[in-house]
Amino acid sequence: MYEGKLAVLTISPRGSVTVTYAWGDLADNRPGVADGAGKIVGTTLKLGRLPNGADASFAMQPDGTLAVTYALAGHTYTGTFARQ
Template sequence: MDGQYEGKLAVLTVSSGGQVTVSYAWGDVADNKPGVADGAGRIVGNTLKLGRLPNGADATFAMQPDGTLSATYALAGQTYTGAFTRQ
């Protein structure tokens, strides 16, 4: 994410209404140490918007035509962007 930290997203469940459960892991970012948080969100169109994570971050992921996810991660007044690829 902006060359400053790494993140990983695992989608655990997807309901027919677009509700999802996820596990999100992040590296060192701002004053937060690396961690993992379970969360929930919703897919609308090609965008997955997570509810606020326990560390206070907001994360959004949009599927791109090339199969990557364009990610936006906002925490403590800073916004980070990057691309996630399937591993």
């Protein structure tokens, strides 16, 4: 199991966002936290590349959860985030 947390800090009227993203152990990637920026298009938030080299996107689902895609070092991981 992989754990992560996403905190959306700001959202502009045009969909630009700033976030803080925290992640746990995943393969060779150690836990960490990073501030980042991204863009919301439709129901998907796509972050710019994180400092650890990962790409992450979050798609809002009808039940209020986020479907997460996290790509790092040639591997893609998927999962769901629930609001806490």
